[in-house]
Each structure stands twice: as structure tokens, then as C-alpha cells.
Amino acid sequence: MTLFTTILAFLCSLGPLIIFHELGHYTVARLCGVKVLRFSLGFGKVIWSRRFGADQTEWVISILPLGGYVRMLDDRDPGTRALSEADQAREYTRKSVWQRIAIVAAGPVANFLLAIAVFGGLYMVGMDEIGTRVRGMEASTPAYQAGLRGGDRIVAVNGAPVATYAELRWETLKAVLDKGGVRFDVAQQGGARYSATLPPAALAGKNVEGDLLGELGISTFLSPVTIGKIPDPAGPAGRAGMQPGDRVLSIDGQAVPDGAALMKLVGQSCGRTLQFVIERGGRSLSLTVTPELNKATNISRINAQIISSPEMVKVTLGPLDAIAAGAATTWQQSVMSLKMIGKMVTGQVSLANLTGVVTIADYAGKTARLGPIEFLSFIAVVSVSLGVMNLLPIPVLDGGLLLYYSLEVLTGRPLPGRIVELAQYAGMALLVMLMGLALFNDVNRLTQPAPTPPANTYIRCPND
Incomplete structure (x- = not known):
């Protein structure tokens, strides 16, 4: 069921983003008078197709749903060459360079507009987010x-x-x-x-x-500790007489302000018996608890659910402020994405941060299980990333075409066909390498052992 949810969430997130991106190209192409022959969701073998409109544009779904394309009348391609005089007036390369720039840029712009709309809608509905109150920190931080x-x-x-x-x-x-x-x-x-x-x-x-x-040294403020479910009555918490709803006040005389403090104290015990003071029904009780140690993970536990929640704030804005906040969030994420890409190129940030469709699918499934707000936020973030990625000046991407047309504006003539062809081959090779690296990072991230949890966050026994 988890795998099915992940696949479904991935398709429901990436599919609309691709459609919206290609609709940007399609809409502006039609506005510029270019005849569109095909609108495809996905690549490869066509598994569904229908023709609509005066131009009988073919709308298709292809077998590989990892992208899409809009095919227009284009004399550079023998299969899409304009044959009639009427079609020649609607051929892509005969349009002005500014019209071609508008058509190419419309795809990424559509993704940014979608992100603004989603972020803005979420701000209007109201989002519960973790506040900025901070918990106590070590003096050395x-x-x-x-x-x-x-x-x-x-x-x-x-x-x-x-x-x-x-x-x-x-x-x-x-x-x-x-x-x-x-x-x-x-x-x-x-x-x-x-x-x-x-x-x-x-x-x-x-x-x-x-x-x-x-x-x-900054972490979010947490509420006082309350004991939740006790899954095993024979476990440490169950044997000690703990009950759901108990509030933990101290351990061995040390105050326990929140769950992180409890985990640290239990983690330092390494199986040593601890004296818990709890509050139950308005009375203070003392309980003796001996945490158990999992030798495989070197993590000790009391086998009880620890409830200690961060302080939440609800962010709700009016329509105009929400759209402005959505635009600001989209801009900030775009700038940050470009900075991270730049730091990866210069070696300041590891290439291990490059992710691909596997990680996108994984996070799509996780956010879908958290709820609609989280899932829509994820879709908006991916939409921004898709827009930024397509604007990179790599041949075969929209950014590569925009680079060609920018040079055409500067020089007054298009680039020689041979140079464009060689650039396309180089761009395709670079894109394949990046996709391969992203896939490697995705698989490595999912298969490598979980990192060792820090002692001040999780219940963990330090090594002798």
C-alpha cells in the first residue's frame, strides 16, 4: 500500500506540473500564431491520443511520464515541415526572435505562476507551522x-x-x-x-x-513531556507502572522540560535504573524505570510514546497579501536553488545533493501521507525546481534555446545550424550524466544505513 501511495502521489504531483509547463508553451505558441501539431504528456510510445480543435492538434499520453513536449510546425524537421502557403505563415522558425523567446520562456514561467498560486492559496487557507520560540541551548553553542x-x-x-x-x-x-x-x-x-x-x-x-x-545551537521549543501509548506492558515503562497521560517532571532530580531533554537523560543511562517523577491526576508520583538497550543500534529506550510537540503558529493572509507572500516564497526558493546549483558547480556544496525522480517520488509519498497541505506545499516546491531547472543554459532545455535566441538578438542572425547541432549533442550528453548522477544519489540515499542519531535528540547510549 505504501508503494502504491508513493507511485500515485508521484504521478499526481509530477503529471500536472508537466502539463502546466507544456500548456505554457502551447498557449503562447497559439497566441503567436504558430500551428501546434501535438501536445504530449510523456515520451516514447503513444498509449492514448485524440485530436481536437480547428488545427486538429493531437493530444497524446506516452509511455514514459517523465516529461512532455509540444510539437509545432518547424521547417528544421522534415516530419513537421510546412507544406502549404497558409502553414508557412504559421511555421515556428518564421516567427520573430522575440516571439520564439516568449514561446520558450512560457513553460518555466507557467511553473512559477503555478507555484505562486499554490503558495498563495495555502496562505489564504491558513497553514499551521512551527513557531520561532527556541528551546534552551548549551552554553558552548x-x-x-x-x-x-x-x-x-x-x-x-x-x-x-x-x-x-x-x-x-x-x-x-x-x-x-x-x-x-x-x-x-x-x-x-x-x-x-x-x-x-x-x-x-x-x-x-x-x-x-x-x-x-x-x-x-538553535532548536524549536517543545512542550512538556506527556506519555502516550505504551505498546508493550512488559517493557520498561509498562513494568514501572507508567500510564498514558502521565506528565514527566524530572529524572534523577533533573528537571525534564521537554522530550529532547528526556531522550538525552535516558540515552546517558545505558541501562542504569532511573527515578522518574511524574504527575498523574494532579498528584506527583515516583517511578523506578530501567531503560533497555538495543545492542544492534546502541540505542536505549523506555518503550513508550513520548509526546512533546513544537509550538505551532497559524499563518493566514488575505488574498492580496497571500499572493504577494506566494510570489516572495517562489522568488526566494528560485534564488536559493540557483545558489545551491552554483555552489555545486564550484565545489562548495557536494554533488550528493543532486536528486532525481526517485527522491521526488519518495517525498511525494511521504507528504501525501502527511496531508493535503503538506502535499500541495511539496508540489509548489517541485514546480519552482522544474522552472529553475528548465531555465539552465543547457542545450536541449528551454534555457539552452533562450541562450541561442539571446545570441541571435545580439548578433542579428541565428547561430549556424552545425553549431546548434553540436551543442545539442553536448547538452544531451551532459543531461544524461546529470540524470545518472541524480539516480545514483537517489538509490544511495535510500539504501545506505540511517545516520547515527545525535545523543541530545534521540534515546541513545554513548559508547564506552
Whole structure:
């Protein structure tokens, strides 16, 4: 069932994005007076086709649903050459260079417009997101040394307001990529305000590919610990007499403010008996719990569900503000994608970050199981990525064609056919290599062992 959900979610996410992209090309081509012969979802063998409209455009579904194309009258292709005088006026290469630029650019632009519409719609409906209140941090972390304190709420990063943890991470990531410092504007619970500044030196060498905020010592505020389900009555929690709904107050005399603190204390026990103080029905009780150690994973546990949720905020905007926020989010993600690509090209970021259809399918399935809001957010993100990818100046992509036409605008004449042909071969080879690398990264990511969880986040026994 999980595999079926993943495949269905992948098709339901990528399919509409491809259709929307190709509809951009199709619509502008028709507006420019170009005759469209075929609109295809997918490549390869045609498995369904119908003809519609005055031009009897063929609408088809092909066997490989990993892209699509719009075939127009084009004298460069013997199979689509304009034969009649009427058709010659509607042939693609006879249109002005600006019309050809508009037709090619319409595909990526359609993806950006779709992302703006989806993001904007989500902001209008309202999205529950993790807030910017931070939990307590170690004194050795850069954030603590800069003056940030647990329980306070970050309200701006370098002057840019932030209301959600995602915005906080985004603005911090931008500052790190720009090799600048970070100034956090912070609000305390009583209303007082202060600033905590991290200089560029404190950010140097931080991993932009992983948990950047975690490396700085920043993590989201969590609610006090409540015990959820106890799956095995014979497990440590069950034997000790724990019950669902118990609130954990302390362990061995140390206060337990949230789930992360509980996991750290249990992880450090390595099977040693612990004294839990819990609250049940308004009374405090003391329970003796001996965590069990899984020798295969070196992780200890009490075998109970730990409920400790992040603080959530609901972001709801009016129509105009929502569309503006959607446009801003789309722009930010596009810029960040280009920066990441640039850093991969220059070697500043590992090529292991390049992902392909397998990872897209995996995340499509995961977000679909989380709910419609998460799934639609994922679709918008992929739409932005699809638009950015197609604008890269690689022959055979839209960006490659835009590069040709830009040179035509500058020189006043089209590039020689032989140069275009050689560029197409080189572009195809590069694209195949990138797809192969992305597939390798996808498979490697899914098959490699899970990374060792950090002791301050998961229940883990340190090695002797």
C-alpha cells in the first residue's frame, strides 16, 4: 500500500506540473500564431491520443511520464515541415526572435505562476507551522554565546521579519550563503526585546546541507513531556507502572522540560535504573524505570510514546497579501536553488545533493501521507525546481534555446545550424550524466544505513 501511495502521489504531483509547463508553451505558441501539431504528456510510445480543435492538434499520453513536449510546425524537421502557403505563415522558425523567446520562456514561467498560486492559496487557507520560540541551548553553542536564550522568540533575522521556523531557517541560510553575519531580533515572554548577533566567523564552515540552525545551537521549543501509548506492558515503562497521560517532571532530580531533554537523560543511562517523577491526576508520583538497550543500534529506550510537540503558529493572509507572500516564497526558493546549483558547480556544496525522480517520488509519498497541505506545499516546491531547472543554459532545455535566441538578438542572425547541432549533442550528453548522477544519489540515499542519531535528540547510549 505504501508503494502504491508513493507511485500515485508521484504521478499526481509530477503529471500536472508537466502539463502546466507544456500548456505554457502551447498557449503562447497559439497566441503567436504558430500551428501546434501535438501536445504530449510523456515520451516514447503513444498509449492514448485524440485530436481536437480547428488545427486538429493531437493530444497524446506516452509511455514514459517523465516529461512532455509540444510539437509545432518547424521547417528544421522534415516530419513537421510546412507544406502549404497558409502553414508557412504559421511555421515556428518564421516567427520573430522575440516571439520564439516568449514561446520558450512560457513553460518555466507557467511553473512559477503555478507555484505562486499554490503558495498563495495555502496562505489564504491558513497553514499551521512551527513557531520561532527556541528551546534552551548549551552554553558552548554559538547562539548562546551571541546572547540568545531558551524560551525567547526570534522575530527577525537581519531585519527580515520571521514568524515561522521555516522562515527563520531560510533567512539564516541566506546569510550564511552570502558569507555575512546574522543578527537575531528576539522578544522575551514579558515583551522586552534584545538582539543577538553572530559574526561571519561564527558561521564559517557550517553545514548548509544539513541542520544549520542545530549547528548554531538553535532548536524549536517543545512542550512538556506527556506519555502516550505504551505498546508493550512488559517493557520498561509498562513494568514501572507508567500510564498514558502521565506528565514527566524530572529524572534523577533533573528537571525534564521537554522530550529532547528526556531522550538525552535516558540515552546517558545505558541501562542504569532511573527515578522518574511524574504527575498523574494532579498528584506527583515516583517511578523506578530501567531503560533497555538495543545492542544492534546502541540505542536505549523506555518503550513508550513520548509526546512533546513544537509550538505551532497559524499563518493566514488575505488574498492580496497571500499572493504577494506566494510570489516572495517562489522568488526566494528560485534564488536559493540557483545558489545551491552554483555552489555545486564550484565545489562548495557536494554533488550528493543532486536528486532525481526517485527522491521526488519518495517525498511525494511521504507528504501525501502527511496531508493535503503538506502535499500541495511539496508540489509548489517541485514546480519552482522544474522552472529553475528548465531555465539552465543547457542545450536541449528551454534555457539552452533562450541562450541561442539571446545570441541571435545580439548578433542579428541565428547561430549556424552545425553549431546548434553540436551543442545539442553536448547538452544531451551532459543531461544524461546529470540524470545518472541524480539516480545514483537517489538509490544511495535510500539504501545506505540511517545516520547515527545525535545523543541530545534521540534515546541513545554513548559508547564506552
